[in-house]
Amino acid sequence: MSMDTREDQVSGDAGSWRHYGPVSLPKPLAAALDAFAERGYDGTSIREVAARAGLSVPGLYHHYPSKQALLVSLTTAVMNELLDRSRRALSEAGPTPSERFDAVVESLLRFHMFRRDQAFVASTEMRSMEPESREAYVALRDEQQRMIDEIIEAGVESGEFTTPFPRDAGRAVATMCIGVADWYRPDGMLTPDELVERNLAIARSAVGAL
Amino acid sequence: MSMDTREDQVSGDAGSWRHYGPVSLPKPLAAALDAFAERGYDGTSIREVAARAGLSVPGLYHHYPSKQALLVSLTTAVMNELLDRSRRALSEAGPTPSERFDAVVESLLRFHMFRRDQAFVASTEMRSMEPESREAYVALRDEQQRMIDEIIEAGVESGEFTTPFPRDAGRAVATMCIGVADWYRPDGMLTPDELVERNLAIARSAVGAL
């Protein structure tokens, strides 16, 4: 199927950071994602993943050396895509903190809608990851948080944001965006665009945007 | 130890809704709580729980009929205490939506700080609960959400809150409060009172409180 060697880790969509195609993950990873999202990492057997991938158990182990490797590949791909999209959103945004804030928050919101399962699995199964992989994941997560915090601080300095508690507001905004993965349903009453508009407005008021 | 028959489910603290004593859970439940918080429900063996409780496996099964019963008792106790404290906070609060909003949000914030592990386990292990128990849990959760939503709606009607999206703001506020359990650490730099003050201010601005 693939004409090149490495296409595993990256689900890289080269289009706009706003556009989300279907998931585009190797079949075993997609199977693991579905199973982990439904039953959790420890609640999912390697046999279940193999069956969903249309493989035997040894067939699955031919592609991935362990159950843990499935989880690590999954979470790594998730965080890389999230950071990549956030950076692209920032690079297209205007120079003011307000514009940059809107860009990152919108990117975060959209990601947690359209990559809901991946984001959910990654954040809930952090504790199932071995220390080394978990630290790498946390580092990427912190990087995302830092992006938000720095923009908010810049906005407070420039006077565009009036919050007396920039750090706490930053955490609240990130929590709200990540929380989208907990409740968003594609068949909900509001369109993604409407949800982005509303939650972005709430995020703005949380930092005291004028 | 206990002078009466039933003291299991309820950890009821009769004092102020603001005051939190130590956890006060039967030893097996406390053991299950610690283990579930660390490794998750499926990642925890019944032997691990028994060992932490200072019991043999049959000794543990003498008190609780199944692993699932441990989880159900735990989550039921959590939600009952949360709702009880929220209702007491409301009953002590003034009549205006602003006062009532502050009371529920402060109660939610404090609960997720001082009952961090219980709240965390309850919300993350929802999917490990059998349908019947999960529905009961979700019902209590929805009741808590409804408390917030109704207050916000009343505040919008009275003109005290200016948010154009009351439902979305309500979800954002609840998400922020519940998210406290994800990051709060007792040895953090800010005191619980400071964190309540800051996050309450953020919650107020999320609903457009004047």
Added chain:
DNA sequence: TCCAGAACCGAGCGATCGATCGGTCGGTGT
């Protein structure tokens, strides 16, 4: 003093877990 019942335990049940062994099979290069 006796005993009923609560509280507990060592041993082990069948089932399932993650992982592996020793292969088969089809396609590719020479």
Added chain:
DNA sequence: ACACCGACCGATCGATCGCTCGGTTCTGGA
């Protein structure tokens, strides 16, 4: 023609899972 390799699988490994059987020990009331 033949060696080779990636892709895959049936069978099974030892370990561990949730749970139970058949007991023993502890304790308070009659």
